[in-house]
Amino acid sequence: MRATARSRPRSPGRRPHPVDEVLPAGKLAVYGVQHVLAFYAGAVIVPILLAGAIGLSERELIHLINADLFTCGIASIIQSVGFWKVGVRLPLLQGVTFTAVSPMIAIGLAAGGGTEGLLVIYGAVIVAGLFTFLIAPWFSNLIRFFPPVVTGTVITIIGLALLPVAAQDAVGGGSAPDPTSARNLAYALGTLAVIVVIQRVFRGFTATVAVLIGLVLGTGVAWLLGDASFAAVGESSWFGVTTPFYFGWPKFAGAAIVSMIVVMLITAVETTGDVFATGEIVDKRVGREDIARALRADGLATTIGGVLNSFPYTCFAENVGLVRLTRVKSRYVVAAAGVFMILIGLVPKAGAVVAGIPHPVLGGAALAMFATVAVVGIQTLSRVDFHDHRNVVIVGTSLGLAMFVTAQPDVARALPPWAQIVFGSGITLGSITAIVLNLVFHHVGKDFGPAVAGAPGTPTIRLDQVNRMSRDEFVAAFGRLFQGPTDVVARAYDRKPFADTTALRTAFQEALFAAPREEQRALMAAYPDLGGDRVADGDEGEDSREDQAAAGLTRLSDDDRSEFAELAAAYRERFGIPLIVCVREHPARAAILREGRRRLGNSPAQEHAAALIEIAKVANRRFEDLVAEANPITTARAGAFGTGAR
Template sequence: MSVINTDLKGKANPTEQPVDEVERHLPIAQLFTLGLQHVLVMYAGAVAVPLVIGGSLGLPKEQIAFLISADLFCCGIVTLLQCLGVGRLIGIRLPVIMSVTFAAVTPMVAIGADPTIGLTGIFGATIASGIIATLLVPVIGRLMPLFPTVVTGVVITSIGISIMQVGIHWAAGGKGNPDYGNPLYLGTSLVVLVFILLVTRYAKGFLSNISVLLGILFGFGIAAAMGKVSFAGIADAPWFAPIKPFAFGWPTFEPVSIITLTVVMLITFIESMGMFLALGDIVGRPTKQEDIMRGLRVDGIGTVIGGVFNSFPHTSFSQNVGLVSVTGISSRWVCVMSGGILITFGLIPKMALVVASVPQFVLGGAGIVMFGMVLATGIRILSRVNYTTNRYNLYIVAISLGIGMIPVVSHDFFSQLPAAIQPLLHSGILLATVSAVILNYYFNGYKPDGATDKEPSDQRVDKVEVKE
């Protein structure tokens, strides 16, 4: 989808040829600033997984630090793979940030806790599940006709609802923080939120586009003044540390562990499909079946890369999709820059620790803005659905979103069910998606063009967009 070229102030320049905003090249200084903004947004989530796994397995501090560096290094490589692409089969070539998935944490801790398998068992299962998932991408791609507008809207809305938990936990000081909910944390998060809104409303051009970054820096200054920022460990960290493959030994391939992480990968595939659909809607480039398949291949290949370089399963990060919506900057080259920054952070531990020193409550105000934008995108898509002549769509939306909220409002709802299926039941996105697909098939049948779920007046326009 091509649009008239504009400058960062939003003014059209009629003398230039139309340009696809996703392909737009920005000045290097702006690319770096916008790329760093993406990194700051995803950083806490990226380092949380190796911290949790390393802590749960009782690893020494230096090994946990290496896991974090390896994680950042892999995030950068896989982000570049997704944004730049390879040939016609790999990479969605949209502004996507890739990172490790939270969905795999619980099963990976269980795998690592087995003394006969340990950490090398996690890496072995990660590599094998990535290979299997990559081979299954064509099968997943054929499911796209099951995602008409009503289902897509439910999926993206459920993503927004689910990840809003992250922003709320950040604002309260971070999940597991013994001082969770401290008024100081809540107040700082509110100040950051207000600051972002002021910049968005009154700043012009590039400053408005980096409102989230400015808000984080402003909040960081407040936190530092209050003595809530810790730079512990930075002085002792080396300036450069290479990431070696199989640093913990040759991976262990255990069948049950492989099957478990393969199921997790299929769950993340469904979530990634929702992310890609949302992102395509945000940047004005509707994602097609082949786009989805190219993006999912990077999920699988990135997971293999993660296992080789001492990291974990990878997926697209939803908070960065929200950031694209907030900034209005659709260029994939911004995320290419983010990938380069992540690789640098992975190789230079001192830099990684500086960014890690940003308190989570500072990120809280920014998180509410960004995650809310994902939720708003889902609501916008649901507004296109035909409720006038097809009342069944109301049931699909109502029931699916209700089921998807179960893990959000009640963590013990499924506690009496078998432990083996707990990872499936704790994903509100998965529950909402499965529910919406089944209900849509039950009420509306299988309609590949998806036209019947839209308002009658919108059907002709939507078909034209698909042809583009």
């Protein structure tokens, strides 16, 4: 199902998707406030950094913050509610992209700093926003270059790269960090502990507002102990409006525009990752048109930002983590948060209240939220075929470079200004690396595919070779997965081409269960008795001998051999087939005997199904052997960490 508002009319009584559910006003308000609190610090940091770098006054900074919050609200409503072909209509909150900070500072200083530099920045922001809006459909056509190996890597990087931001807040914030402060540690870990305890103890509404409760309780304790101040509330005015072109008409400079367009292209990659992450969280498929809608919203919001004295906008990963943590999927919650941000932007006193949340308290909540983004990425990567070493290289290299830049951000200073845009952010560098390596390994040149079969001293069979095999060659390569007849393997051949090893494995399983009953019975009859002499002597084939040797059934004592022979005879008499058990999953002989005796009480139909399942398990284990033999280096590496295929 696509995440669009142009859904088909619902039949009476049909429940909408959780994304499209309109919650009661009270819940919308509480959940919306929670999003605002989680988002606020990240929202205002960009104008604070920019103002300090290009020499703006305190009064100008206050206006920038108000304008930023006001426009954040508008942008979030556009993205979550949407209209026409604008807005992805997912619970995605919009904020100023951190990727633009360094380029905007460079543009502003090059233009002389102060408000003069600000006008050149706004000119570049407006043009870059329009550019993004117009190229959205073409960029979305590139969605085929964002398979799970790319999106999972990008989502994981987003979560991991944001954790240092949370850690910085947890020790006091960027302006006054103090990692040795026991109070900072207590506030951060205390807030995190409150969130975890509420998630464990409570259910329903209380569990979904765990972050909000943690922030309120943490701030309350800090205020009682004198570590939180709300003095700025009394000093702030009640009402303030941001007017278009407040600082003057924008100025347009070619170099500045090009720089900002590059920023927006990079931001489009990050937005794509956030949209995929949110789609995973809310269980809604993301398609090409959804990416186009999201990017149009980014472009429109950025253009509006340039007009209303703000900056480039993108989806905020912080709030993606909050959606995952709370499991509240309604996009109208984000729309409610957008309304609150507009109000905060119009009421400086309200902004001052939110600004009173101590950094360590915010950092404790952020640790939980950002880590959940990484978890979503790991979940996506679980669908990646890591038997294909190319995917290992893509994920490993991208994560490595992203964490390198995140841990050592000053390395960007050694590079030219244009390169600092890429190397100044771990998210940006890691995302671009994942995309480029995926192109190089999977879309450029010959695609050999992963190794899926082979053994020492024999040629390795790769996936592309499997897809070119004749039926006879395919049966010869994979006939050993099943005992006796090869009809099932021949049926699996009809499911070519195979995208990866998972698809190949699935083809064998589906062919087994879809086979006619007579064919299934013939296959069952070919399997040897457990603990029989023919298996121990190798007369039933090396695969059967290895299977049963895993449980010691080829080295039975006379008493054990008699027990297995009696069970086999009783089973054959009742069901007409040998007892089939995947002994690798039941390594204890006593457990195998108990399982066999228990199954003697099954009905013939039930036991037919049970035997098929055991055959599928045996075939799956043998398939893992084939892949392991074809990938000895990968298998050895996995085995060193206790994560082998078996």
